[in-house]
């Protein structure tokens with residue numbers, strides 16, 4: 001990989017095995033006081049200040065951080081085996097740390113690199129932020145990583161970082177995290193460059209898509225508005241900008257469809273956007289991040305998501321990893337519909353498919369030829385994304401093999417009578433010669 005331009009670029013030096021210890025964070029406009037545990041930025045709208053948004057992390061942002069952190073760890077553990085340089089791009093980086101001293105995505109990503117780097121391949125990051133105050137704060141927050149060559153000064157703009165990563169990383173393994181404030185900076189043509197990358201290279205993307213901003217920008221229509229009222233408002237909205245973000249005007253027919261209520265509209269818009277991305281990536285999913293009802297007495301209800309994380313990949317294994325990472329992060333939200341309640345009140349659209357349906361898919365998967373458990377996961381989980389964790393699939397396979405006799409394990413590969421392992425081939429038919 002060659003670096004020709006004068007833009008900031010990471011060394012992509014092989015990382016050390018040493019565990020990273022959090023540095024004493026010196027913010028651009030203040031410092032981290034270990035006693036108080038807060039970052040003393042000057043907040044405001046000036047170019048040398050940090051947006052008030054970063055004063056304290058919102059509860060729903062914690063879910064996205066957990067998903068990014070856990071997934072990047074899983075991702076790095078796996079893609080290092082490809083033995084190609086790895087480049088992670090955080091196109092909307094922010095200042096690196098929140099005022100309540102919680103880490104922002106750049107630190108979460110760099111910490112994940114430190115925790116998983118095996119030293120066999122170079123791992124680097126590109127960060128970008130349009131706000132000079134954020135870039136200055138970020139440089140300070142990442143000083144230790146900059147010193148170690150994991151990253152360099154941030155780019156001024158997401159589009160620049162993205163284009164540069166695609167240029168210098170033609171053969172690299174690339175992961176893009178795009179987390180803008182709203183949607184206007186997510187122009188489809190810009191993001192499309194990622195999708196159009198050489199399909200032989202590993203490319204993944206995680207995008208924060210904010211449906212509430214989408215609603216605002218497309219005319220600020222309300223849930224109670226009739227379809228004709230929505231139509232009128234859409235015309236007065238920022239239609240051109242929304243078209244550019246969505247990659248077409250197909251969304252207009254959805255939001256003005258009188259048969260859809262607010263929840264159905266949200267699903268339909270997000271699904272249509274994913275269909276657009278699916279033209280490039282075989283596996284595209286939305287992870288809805290909703291606000292949890294904190295009141296002990298309120299009955300939990302289905303609400304619009306705060307945002308959706310749109311995950312795109314060409315790898316079935318990545319889908320399996322993200323399935324468990326996302327389910328784990330969404331558990332506090334999903335459990336509120338069950339825990340301590342007399343009945344399961346999970347909204348219909350969040351209900352997992354019936355176990356029997358999943359089991360039928362598992363049996364179908366092995367009907368052509370025997371498969372091992374990890375292969376079954378990679379075939380079946382993409383069909384039921386974020387419905388069951390891997391451990392539940394193991395349980396279903398056990399039931400099929402030992403309780404129902406619908407799967408037949410090759411017992412010669414098993415150490416114990418009723419214990420499958422990942423090397424046990426499973427068939428839909430009995431093995432010849434088996435007792």
Ligand SMILES: C[S@@+](CC[C@H](N)C(=O)[O-])C[C@H]1O[C@@H](n2cnc3c(N)ncnc32)[C@H](O)[C@@H]1O
Nearest residue numbers: 092093094104105129130131157158179180181
């Ligand atoms: C939601 S915040 C990102 C938060 C960050 N991911 C974190 O976890 O701490 C969005 C950031 O994008 C920056 N931004 C806005 N437009 C941008 C653009 N076109 N390119 C790069 N950054 C941009 C803003 O200044 C802001 O810091």
